[in-house]
Amino acid sequence: MSRSIADTPDDAVLVPSAAGVLDRIRSQAGEFSEALSRVAEQVLADPEAAAHATIMDLAELSGTSPGTITRFCRHLGYDGYAALRVAIATETGRASARSETGWDVNIGQEIAPGDSLDRVLKQLVTVDAAMLRDTVDTLDLDAVERVAAKVASARRVDVYGVGSSAIVARELQMGFYRTGVAAWAWTEVHDALASAALLGGDDVAIAVSHSGATAETIEMLTEAASRGALTVAVTACPDSPIAEVADVELLSAARRTGFRADMLATRHSQLLVADLVHIAVAQLRFPETMEALESRARAVVGHRPAPRT
DSSP: OOOOGGGSOTTSOOOOOSSOHHHHHHHTGGGOOHHHHHHHHHHHHOHHHHHHOOHHHHHHHHTSOHHHHHHHHHHHTOSSHHHHHHHHHHHHHHHHHHHHTTOOSOTTSOOOTTOOHHHHHHHHHHHHHHHHHHHHHHOOHHHHHHHHHHHHTOSOEEEEOOTTHHHHHHHHHHHHHHTTOOEEEEOSHHHHHHHHTTOOTTOEEEEEOSSSOOHHHHHHHHHHHHTTOEEEEEESOTTSHHHHHOSEEEEOOOOOBTTBOHHHHTHHHHHHHHHHHHHHHHHHTHHHHHHHHHHHHHHHGGGSOOOOO
C-alpha cells in the first residue's frame, strides 16, 4: 500500500513516481503551499530554464528561497535539487526530440475561440498521443500482471467509477465480461457498497478515479478492502487518497488542456490501461475467452442481418 509524503520521515530518501516530473507537478498543484506553488509555476512556465538553473537561480526566479526549492524537491519525491534538474532535463529532452519528429503543436497552448477546426483537431490529437506515450512510460507492467493474474482466477470482480470515470469503469467491466470473468460495474454508491460488502479474499475490486480524491469511489474501494478483496486504483495521481486504500496502483498520464476538463483529456490514457489489463486477462484465460466469445456470437447471430447476395 502506498504512503503519503506526510507519513515519510524527514531523513528518508524518497523514491519518485514513475510518472514524468512535469505531469506530477501539474497533478499535485492543489497540494502545494503558496511558496511551493510559485516554484511549480516557474518550472512549468520554462522547464528548460529550470533544467539549467542553479538552486539559487530558481529561488530568485520564483521569488522564494533555496530552502523552499529543497522542500519542493522532497514533495515530488526527490532527495535534492540535482535529482530534480536531471529529471526535468530528461523530460524536456524527450519533448524536443518529439518536436523534431513532427509533433510541432504546442500542447501547453490554450485553444482559442477563433481557432480553426484543423488546428483544434491537431491540438487534440497531439495532446492525446502525448498522454498515451506518457502512460506507456508511467505504467508498472509488473503491477498489471499481478492484477491480471488475480482477475483471471477471481470468484468475482467489482469495478467502481462515478462521473466521467464511470465510462472507463464500464469499458473495463465489459472487457472482463467478454473473457467470461464474472464482473460488475458499479457507478452508484449504495449499489457499489452493497456489492463490495459481499466480496472476499478470492475477489478483486478496481476503482477508476482520475483525481484519486472522489469520496464515493474511495468509500467503495475501502469497503472492498475491509472484506479482504485485492484492491486496485486506476488513477493519474500516485499520492492521492485512493492510492492509500489500494493494494495496487495503475497510473495513467495527466495533462491540463484548457478547454477540456482534466478527466475528459485523460480518458484515453485510462482506457489504454483498461484495455491492457483486460487483454492480459484474456491471454491468461485463452481457452475460456475463446469459448465465451464464440458462445456470445452464437447467441446473437439471429439478430444480425443476413448477408447480401
